[in-house]
Amino acid sequence: MRSLEHFVPRNEVVAKKVLIALSSVAAGVTLLFTVAFPTQQTSTQASVSIAGCLLILALAACMHLVKRPSVWLWTAYPFAATALITILDICSNDSSVTAQIFFFFPVLYAGAQLRRRATVTIFVVAALCDAAVTATLLPFSTAIVDDCFVTAALGTAAALLQLSGERNDRLIAELERLAAVDPLTGLMTRRVLDSATASALGGAGTDGGTALLLIDLDRFKQVNDEHGHPAGDAVLQQLSALLLRANRRSDLVSRMGGDEFAVLLPGCSLKFAKGRAEQILLEVRAFTFDISDSTAVGDDDLGETQFGLSVSIGIAHMPTHAQDPRALYAAADLSLYDAKRNGRDRVGATPHHKTQTDTHQRY
Numbered sequence: 369m370r371s372l373e374h375f376v377p378r379n380e381v382v383a384k385k386v387l388i389a390l391s392s393v394a395a396g397v398t399l400l401f402t403v404a405f406p407t408q409q410t411s412t413q414a415s416v417s418i419a420g421c422l423l424i425l426a427l428a429a430c431m432h433l434v435k436r437p438s439v440w441l442w443t444a445y446p447f448a449a450t451a452l453i454t455i456l457d458i459c460s461n462d463s464s465v466t467a468q469i470f471f472f473f474p475v476l477y478a479g480a481q482l483r484r485r486a487t488v489t490i491f492v493v494a495a496l497c498d499a500a501v502t503a504t505l506l507p508f509s510t511a512i513v514d515d516c517f518v519t520a521a522l523g524t525a526a527a528l529l530q531l532s533g534e535r536n537d538r539l540i541a542e543l544e545r546l547a548a549v550d551p552l553t554g555l556m557t558r559r560v561l562d563s564a565t566a567s568a569l570g571g572a573g574t575d576g577g578t579a580l581l582l583i584d585l586d587r588f589k590q591v592n593d594e595h596g597h598p599a600g601d602a603v604l605q606q607l608s609a610l611l612l613r614a615n616r617r618s619d620l621v622s623r624m625g626g627d628e629f630a631v632l633l634p635g636c637s638l639k640f641a642k643g644r645a646e647q648i649l650l651e652v653r654a655f656t657f658d659i660s661d662s663t664a665v666g667d668d669d670l671g672e673t674q675f676g677l678s679v680s681i682g683i684a685h686m687p688t689h690a691q692d693p694r695a696l697y698a699a700a701d702l703s704l705y706d707a708k709r710n711g712r713d714r715v716g717a718t719p720h721h722k723t724q725t726d727t728h729q730r731y
Contacts, residue, residue: 371485372439372440372442372443373439374482374483374485374486374489375439375442375443375446375482375486376439376442377442377481377482378481378482378483378533378537379481380436380437382481383442383477383481384431384432386477386480386481387428387431387432387445387477388428388429388431388432390473390476390477391424391425391427391428391449391473392425392428393473394421394424394453394470394473395421395422395424395425396421398417398420398421398456398470399417399418399421401466402414402417402418402421412459416455416456416459416460417456417459417460420452420455420456420459421456423452424449424452427445427448427449431445446474446477446478446490447490447493449473449474450471450474450490450493450494450497451497453470453471453473453474453497454497454498454500454501457470457501457505458500458501458504458505461505462505463501463502463504463505463506463514467501468498468501468502468514468518471494471495471497471498471518471522472494472521472522472525474490474493474494475487475490475491475494475522475525475526476525476529477490478490478491478526479491479525479526479527479528479529479530479533480529480533481533484530484534487526487529487530488526490526491522491523491526494522495515495518495519495522495523498514498515498518498519498522499511499515499519502514502515547559548560550622550623552601552604552605552623553604553605553608553623554608555608555611555612555621555622555623555629556620556621556622556623557622557623558622558623558624558625558630560620560622561620561622561624561630561632562693564620564632564634565578565580565632565693565696566693568632568634568635569686569692569693569696576635576636576637576640577635577636577637577638577685577686577687577688578632578633578634578635578636578685578686578696579632579633579636579638579640579641579644579683579684579685579686580630580631580632580633580683580684580685580686580696580697580700581630581631581632581633581641581644581645581648581681581682581683581700582624582628582629582630582681582682582683582697582700582701582703582704583611583628583629583630583631583648583679583680583681583682584627584628584629584679584680584681584682584704584708585603585604585607585627585628585629585677585679586677586678586679586680586708586712586713587677587712588600588603588626588627588677591603591677595659595662595673596662598659598662599659599662601662602657602658602659602661602662603657603659603677604623604627606655606657606658607629607652607657607677607679608621608623608629610648610651610652610655611629611631611648613651614644614647614648614651616633618633618634618635619631619632619633619634620632630700631644631648637685638685638688638718641683641685642683642715645681645683645715646715648679648681649678649679649681649713649714649715652677652678652679653676653678653713654676655676655677656674656675656676657674657675657676657677658673658674659673659674660673660674678712678713679713680704680707680708680712680713680714680716681703681704681707681714681715681716682700682701682702682703682704682705682706682707682715682716683700683703683715683716683718684696684697684698684699684700684702684703684718684719685718688718689718689719699718699719702716702719703715703716703717703718703719704716
């Protein structure tokens with residue numbers, strides 16, 4: 369079953385449109401040829417051609433109408449189309465270039481939409497089917513020449529399309545990685561945090577619930593003003609590494625922006641989340657930030673290059689304080705505001721009641 373997954377296209381929506389386009393062109397041209405030049409085919413051959421065209425269109429329509437085609441359906445279509453082209457060519461006694469050119473269609477689809485292994489497989493099958501047509505209808509020497517030219521053309525088209533598709537895959541993967549990872553700290557971005565929060569809250573009623581910690585670096589603007597932005601960047605990187613140390617595998621640490629961070633704790637109780645927040649508070653308080661590598665050599669105006677900082681932490685738990693992701697953020701934000709209002713370097717008090725989704729929040 370896993371080997372068949374290679375035949376599932378990169379983008380199913382686009383693949384359906386490609387299948388409809390290629391099938392419509394192939395069937396339309398064949399039907400037009402059959403109707404426009406009836407004397408070149410017998411009535412039986414014409415009937416076979418029309419039936420084959422209608423079947424190809426029916427298969428394409430089936431793929432288009434099915435909302436989520438199965439792996440088996442995606443796998444079957446290119447092979448069924450190739451087999452139909454072979455049958456039509458042999459039954460119509462047509463081995464001309466105009467008939468053989470239709471073997472390009474399954475290969476074009478595979479090269480543009482499928483992974484390499486599937487593309488190679490469909491290319492081989494198309495080349496073998498073309499060889500079967502020429503071997504059946506042409507003298508041996510002529511068949512060999514035709515097969516060589518068609519196979520070379522099929523292989524070139526498949527290779528170029530496959531290389532182009534793989535390059536696009538790499539570009540898309542890199543864009544997704546850049547969108548998911550903060551380039552300065554290596555932490556997940558807010559976009560990933562939102563998605564993970566929604567997923568975690570789907571099971572928040574079990575295993576203790578889900579907690580969110582919002583962490584704000586106290587007086588970070590003073591670091592930038594006194595030591596420069598490179599020093600501030602170094603502080604953010606060191607704080608990020610500190611936050612990652614005690615992570616469980618299921619936890620997610622994110623940089624929200626600026627000097628604001630978040631830690632998502634799926635499957636934990638409110639008591640556990642408070643303990644984790646206090647642990648972070650103590651670890652940051654005891655940590656010595658070193659910005660010596662970020663200051664200009666010989667610059668005596670930058671002051672100390674090692675110093676301590678503190679953080680303020682807001683905490684919220686679902687289902688204790690909220691019923692949905694937006695309300696969870698709002699509750700954690702209220703707790704963070706409480707920590708800052710009461711002197712910073714502390715964990716804020718948690719709300720006494722569940723926060724509604726229309727509660728005012730900064731995020």
